[in-house]
Amino acid sequence: MFIHWGPVSLTGHEIGWSRGAQTPIEVYDNLYKQFNPTNFNADEWVSIAKAAGMKYIVLTCKHHDGFCLWDTKLTDYNIMHTPFHRDVVKELAAACKQQGIEFGAYYSVTDWYDLNWPTTSPAGKVKRDKSNLDAYEKYLQGQTAELIKNYGPLLTVWNDVPREFGLRGAATIKMVRQLQPNILINNRTGDGGDYDTPEQKIGKFQLDRPWESCMTVSAHNHWAWGGADDGVKPVAACLDMLIRGAGGDGNILLNVGPRPDGVIDPAQANLLKEVGAWLAKNGESIYGTRGGPWKPTKSITSTRKGNTIYLHVLKSESGRVELPALPVEIKSATLLSGEKVSASQQAGKLVVEIPAATLEAMDTVVKLEVTGSALEIPALDLTVKAVPNSAQ
Numbered sequence: 001m002f003i004h005w006g007p008v009s010l011t012g013h014e015i016g017w018s019r020g021a022q023t024p025i026e027v028y029d030n031l032y033k034q035f036n037p038t039n040f041n042a043d044e045w046v047s048i049a050k051a052a053g054m055k056y057i058v059l060t061c062k063h064h065d066g067f068c069l070w071d072t073k074l075t076d077y078n079i080m081h082t083p084f085h086r087d088v089v090k091e092l093a094a095a096c097k098q099q100g101i102e103f104g105a106y107y108s109v110t111d112w113y114d115l116n117w118p119t120t121s122p123a124g125k126v127k128r129d130k131s132n133l134d135a136y137e138k139y140l141q142g143q144t145a146e147l148i149k150n151y152g153p154l155l156t157v158w159n160d161v162p163r164e165f166g167l168r169g170a171a172t173i174k175m176v177r178q179l180q181p182n183i184l185i186n187n188r189t190g191d192g193g194d195y196d197t198p199e200q201k202i203g204k205f206q207l208d209r210p211w212e213s214c215m216t217v218s219a220h221n222h223w224a225w226g227g228a229d230d231g232v233k234p235v236a237a238c239l240d241m242l243i244r245g246a247g248g249d250g251n252i253l254l255n256v257g258p259r260p261d262g263v264i265d266p267a268q269a270n271l272l273k274e275v276g277a278w279l280a281k282n283g284e285s286i287y288g289t290r291g292g293p294w295k296p297t298k299s300i301t302s303t304r305k306g307n308t309i310y311l312h313v314l315k316s317e318s319g320r321v322e323l324p325a326l327p328v329e330i331k332s333a334t335l336l337s338g339e340k341v342s343a344s345q346q347a348g349k350l351v352v353e354i355p356a357a358t359l360e361a362m363d364t365v366v367k368l369e370v371t372g373s374a375l376e377i378p379a380l381d382l383t384v385k386a387v388p389n390s391a392q
Helices: 042-051 090-098 135-153 166-179 235-247 265-284
Strands: 056-062 103-110 156-160 211-216 251-256 300-305 308-313 322-323 331-333 342-346 349-353 364-370 385-387
Touching: 042 090, 042 308, 056 090, 056 156, 090 385, 103 135, 135 156, 135 166, 156 166, 166 331, 211 235, 211 300, 235 251, 235 265, 235 300, 251 265, 265 300, 265 308, 308 322, 331 342
Parallel strands: 056 103, 103 156, 211 251
Antiparallel strands: 300 308, 308 364, 322 349, 322 385, 331 364, 342 349
């Protein structure tokens, strides 16, 4: 679960980007004086994440607008100077620990509020007459250290938009690893990082470097609260992200934007619970798997672990799927429910035949037990034939 939240939720406009655009800078920078999310309940947020089958949460501790959701000692522009006067990061980190969910901190490298940053709003398009990146780097590292020391151990430090920061990010990575050697840091520090972060799109099939697609549940692709009319994506669209993400050997960081009163809107929460219900039945084919061996197409994707391959049939009218043969023997072929399906290999081709009556509208998962390790099978580039007339 990705969470974009702050005083900007009072406006229903986008976090950071609406500063100096839909909302005048002077108004935006003073929203915190009205921010009093009295219905915020960290345990409830974490419970929603767990009900969705999520394993970790990443919170926007500081976005491009510079506002901080924790009791930082390095600026007064923080949650403790709002009418709410409670440390959101502290409460959420504690709730995650109590409920067995990992916690990570989003921290924007870009800061259009801080006078030492070289650009300001709208959208970082206004260049400041004076700036001091040396001073800002000290501030950034000081705040990052606060987050790790006071709210850690963290799963990840999730940096963002480091354009003007450049290779200074290497020093940030070095400091972070000194404070917590086992931490993950993304590729938006300005230099390196452990994993890629495709945004609003599913990452490509990639076995040699981890990736995590960040996606929104908002029907209008809002990150922060988009107002009562924002709406949510269909459950099928979110499941498609999840299944294709796993098949491409990546993770999905699915974003919610809580309301200004501190509540994750019921429409968003209910959507996530439906995703969780699907995972309760099919999670075996997602959790702890790697992508492949077949590279994803519009019709199928696949995941694997141990001596098992999970074939995800996303589009098929007849239930018959033709694939390149595997270089191993298939010991058994069933649906996750245990019902047997036909799977035969000959002439370099694997033919799987699923009873039409058992085809699922969203994803029919075929479980193939093979001889040897499924993870050692080389990735197979393929043209799938899902007969008849399925999309390729």
